[in-house]
Amino acid sequence: MSENKSSGYASKLTAKRVLVLGGTSGIGLAVAEAVKEFGGKIFVSSSSQSKIDAAISRLNAAENKVLYRAETKAQGYRCELDNLEELESNLIALFEHVTEGRRHKLDHVVYTAGNKVGSVPLTVTDTKMITEHGILRFYVPIIIGKLALDYITVSAQSSITLTSGVNNIKPVAGRVLMAGWGSGVEGITRALAVDLRPIRVNCICPGPTKTELFDGFPDDVLQPLLERYKSSTMTRTIGTPEDVSESYLYCMRDTFVDGTVIHSSGGYLLA
Numbered sequence: 001m002s003e004n005k006s007s008g009y010a011s012k013l014t015a016k017r018v019l020v021l022g023g024t025s026g027i028g029l030a031v032a033e034a035v036k037e038f039g040g041k042i043f044v045s046s047s048s049q050s051k052i053d054a055a056i057s058r059l060n061a062a063e064n065k066v067l068y069r070a071e072t073k074a075q076g077y078r079c080e081l082d083n084l085e086e087l088e089s090n091l092i093a094l095f096e097h098v099t100e101g102r103r104h105k106l107d108h109v110v111y112t113a114g115n116k117v118g119s120v121p122l123t124v125t126d127t128k129m130i131t132e133h134g135i136l137r138f139y140v141p142i143i144i145g146k147l148a149l150d151y152i153t154v155s156a157q158s159s160i161t162l163t164s165g166v167n168n169i170k171p172v173a174g175r176v177l178m179a180g181w182g183s184g185v186e187g188i189t190r191a192l193a194v195d196l197r198p199i200r201v202n203c204i205c206p207g208p209t210k211t212e213l214f215d216g217f218p219d220d221v222l223q224p225l226l227e228r229y230k231s232s233t234m235t236r237t238i239g240t241p242e243d244v245s246e247s248y249l250y251c252m253r254d255t256f257v258d259g260t261v262i263h264s265s266g267g268y269l270l271a
């Protein structure tokens with residue numbers, strides 16, 4: 001490699017069109033910030049317009065951090081995903097919007113949408129709850145896959161990155177639903193990588209990460225919970241969205257990573 005020639009590592013996301021579903025808080029918002037910093041054209045979506053507005057102001061206020069200038073204004077669209085009847089039509093409307101009717105296809109789709117669930121004792125679990133817990137975690141990634149060939153540029157440069165969680169491998173009590181659907185996402189990842197080739201499909205498996213998911217806990221509950229999570233990792237830390245977002249960036253930027261699950265969990269499985 002010539003010493004004076006830029007190798008292009010830092011500009012791999014410049015002008016790339018990236019949609020983050022669940023990009024208005026936590027891990028998804030950190031991914032959106034990072035993509036924008038690298039000069040990508042970022043679209044975020046979630047179910048709450050006020051969260052979208054707040055995320056867009058935050059993303060567009062950070063103009064001075066942009067390293068590689070392309071067309072970098074972030075845009076946000078509302079898309080409710082937790083309704084089985086409307087799921088596919090809502091996703092089609094979102095994809096039509098961000099691709100301007102398929103004229104400008106996406107380079108990358110990141111899926112981090114998730115809601116609070118916590119532990120559900122088996123004794124109160126019924127079939128309705130099983131389905132409800134699976135909509136965001138399992139149904140949505142499959143429908144994203146179904147729509148991908150229409151809205152994502154068909155190329156090994158393109159990618160979809162899904163999200164699971166360490167509970168699917170090392171569950172604590174009461175996590176049957178999360179573990180079940182979480183494992184499902186990892187299976188979907190490999191199958192979609194086959195069905196959608198050459199578009200790459202990967203999954204990030206985060207460990208305990210301090211995001212807005214923890215909002216609303218009173219301090220006397222939150223602090224012991226955070227301490228317990230810290231002691232459940234080898235690093236004795238809890239993840240930050242900025243840490244975990246690196247794994248999503250990697251899956252977009254390494255055009256040879258496909259059908260893989262990447263862990264960002266402070267060594268949770270070993271602790």
Ligand SMILES: NC(=O)c1ccc[n+]([C@@H]2O[C@H](COP(=O)([O-])OP(=O)(O)OC[C@H]3O[C@@H](n4cnc5c(N)ncnc54)[C@H](OP(=O)(O)O)[C@@H]3O)[C@@H](O)[C@H]2O)c1
Nearest residue numbers: 022024025026027046047048081082113114165208209211
């Ligand atoms: N944080 C952790 O410790 C951890 C650990 C392992 C796995 N994970 C997984 O990682 C993913 C991201 O977690 P996070 O901690 O970053 O969560 P978060 O901060 O709560 O963000 C979740 C995102 O999903 C969106 N969302 C929630 N319900 C939605 C719906 N019905 N329709 C559309 N969008 C919806 C939220 O926006 P709206 O509220 O506006 O809809 C928000 O943008 C989740 O799948 C989570 O299960 C997290």
